[in-house]
Amino acid sequence: MTTTSFRATRRLFAITALSLASVGAVGTAHAWSLSFGSSQRIEGNGEVAADARDVGAFDAVSLSGDFKVYVRQGSSDKVEVKTDRNLFSYIETKVVDGSKGRTLEITPKRGYSLNARGTPTITLDMRQLRGLSISGSGDIRVEPMKTGNLDASIAGSGDLRVQGLEADHVTLRVAGSGDMVFNGKANALSVTVAGSGDVKTRELVVDDAKVSISGSGDVTVAPTRKLDVRIAGSGDVGYVGSPEISMSNAGSGSVRKLK
Known part of the structure; x- marks a missing residue:
């Protein structure tokens, strides 16, 4: 075999191996994101x-x-x-x-x-209704609902909208870019955001609200009595009303009153 043909053969082997690896990587990502298998x-x-x-x-x-x-x-x-x-x-x-x-x-x-x-x-x-969770890009819409404690979470880009809620304690968690919108009334609200998703609850009237942000997502709330905020990211907290506020801010986010 000449030096030229040897180099050509070696280059062909390298291209073939790279192509197979690329196909395998694309196939794996596609399978994981859609169906966890072929x-x-x-x-x-x-x-x-x-x-x-x-x-x-x-x-x-x-x-x-x-x-x-x-x-x-x-x-x-x-x-x-x-x-x-x-x-x-x-x-x-x-x-x-x-x-x-x-x-x-x-x-x-x-x-x-x-x-x-x-x-x-x-x-x-x-x-x-006790719990709602979204994993991925799906959407959930909830019509007026009376319940006790409600726990809702998003892990991904899905959206959750709840209208006319009447509940005791509402716990909301977002990990990803998905958004939540709630209106109605509850005794207490806890919100945790670890990502870029927003939680909009300024039309969910509550007695007490606790908010924790460790990402860039924003939160709006409407507590009538107490607001406890913990920020370790760039997300902002907006509130309506005149609650008693306690705050710990280790990030660049802010707490502001909304008009």
Whole structure:
């Protein structure tokens, strides 16, 4: 073999190895972000229909996937999925027992990537709402709801909006770029932000509010009695009313009164 042909062969081997490595890296990232494994793409057939499901009682919701979930208070717990008919079996809704109650988990079926003609929607009737969590880019909308303690969290870019809430203690956590918007009333509010997501609760009237920020996200609150703020980042806290304020600021964020 000549020196020229040896170099050409070696270059071909290097390019081939690099190409295979790149494909493997892209495939791994794609699989992890969509289905945690090798994914098969399923196309929606365009025949949109509703699928009522009997899953039993539940008092919390955990959403994974790019779905829209609508929650309303009802006399019984119900689940209805609306999307292309051939995708029904690829959207899983199951109830898992935990130490704090029964959680409805909404996820795409493992190993599949769904391409619906429109965003799949899931409508939930719930007698009691204890918890809400979003992992990923899905959205949850909650209509007027009376409950006890409510715990809500976002890990990702999803959004959560709750209208007309009446609750005792509300705990909100954001880790990522997702936003929360709440209105209504509660006895106490605790907010933790570790990321760039915003929590807008200036229309959620509470007695006492505690806010902790360790990122760039902003928080607005409406406490009538006490406001406790801890900032270790660049996020700002805005408040309405005239609460008694205690503050610890180890970052560049600020606390200001809103008009």
